[in-house]
């Protein structure tokens with residue numbers, strides 16, 4: 397693990413941890429994602445690949461230049477050169493993770509139903525109506 401990898405993993409917000417592990421054995425150094433890469437609405441100019449670390453936060457050059465109070469008084473540490481983030485690979489990784497999360501949610505709903513919890517209780521946890529929860533999970537969770 398090279399310096400900054402732990403920061404990069406936090407920056408992925410969990411999305412690419414498995415992808416990074418998969419790539420680690422194949423490609424050597426891992427790309428480090430900028431803290432703002434997952435927030436394109438807020439930082440449309442983000443270059444995605446981090447270049448510096450400021451405290452626990454990894455930033456690309458554009459976001460480093462745009463920072464205001466973040467890391468004030470903390471010196472930026474330049475990351476060692478590494479590969480750029482492949483945004484299309486990130487799309488695939490995020491889709492795979494979304495599928496895993498959906499399967500996990502369906503399993504949790506099924507377990508809740510098997511333990512006798514009502515659709516209204518499940519819907520309450522999901523923040524949706526009973527009907528919406530039942531429509532979404534009813535077949536998989538065994539009405």
Ligand SMILES: [Zn+2]
Pocket residue numbers: 430431432433439441442443444455456457458459460
């Ligand atoms: Zn950035």
